[in-house]
Amino acid sequence: MNNQGRIKALDGLRGICSIPIVLLHYYGTALNLHGTGISISDMPFSSVLGHFYEYGGLFVQVFFWLSGFLSARNYKERLRGMKLSEYLKSRFRSLYPMVF
Numbered sequence: 001m002n003n004q005g006r007i008k009a010l011d012g013l014r015g016i017c018s019i020p021i022v023l024l025h026y027y028g029t030a031l032n033l034h035g036t037g038i039s040i041s042d043m044p045f046s047s048v049l050g051h052f053y054e055y056g057g058l059f060v061q062v063f064f065w066l067s068g069f070l071s072a073r074n075y076k077e078r079l080r081g082m083k084l085s086e087y088l089k090s091r092f093r094s095l096y097p098m099v100f
Contacts, residue, residue, distance in 0.1 A: 010066055017063040023049055024056025 052059075079087060 007070070010070060014063055014066050014070075017059040017066070020052040020056040020059040021063060023052045024060070026053075 082090075
C-alpha cells in the first residue's frame with residue numbers, strides 16, 4: 001500500500017497499544033504454566049506494569065477498533081470509482097479459492 005493516505009498518529013497509537021497486549025499475553029502464559037495461583041504481584045516489574053497485566057484487554061479493544069477504522073478507510077479509497085460488477089468479481093476471485 002502507499003503511504004500517502006496513512007495517518008501516522010493512529011499507526012503510532014496502534015504500536016503503543018501493542019505493548020500492553022504483549023504484557024497481557026505474557027501474564028496469560030504465566031497463568032497457563034503455573035496455574036491460577038499466580039497473582040499479578042508475582043509477575044516481573046508488577047509495581048510498574050501491574051495495571052497493564054490486569055487491564056491489557058482494554059488495549060486489545062482499542063487496537064482492533066483502530067485497525068478496523070484504518071482498514072475500512074483504506075478499503076474505501078480503493079473502492080472509489082469501482083463499479084459493483086468489478087467489486088463482486090474481485091471479491092469472488094479473492095474468496096472463492098479458499099473453498100478449495
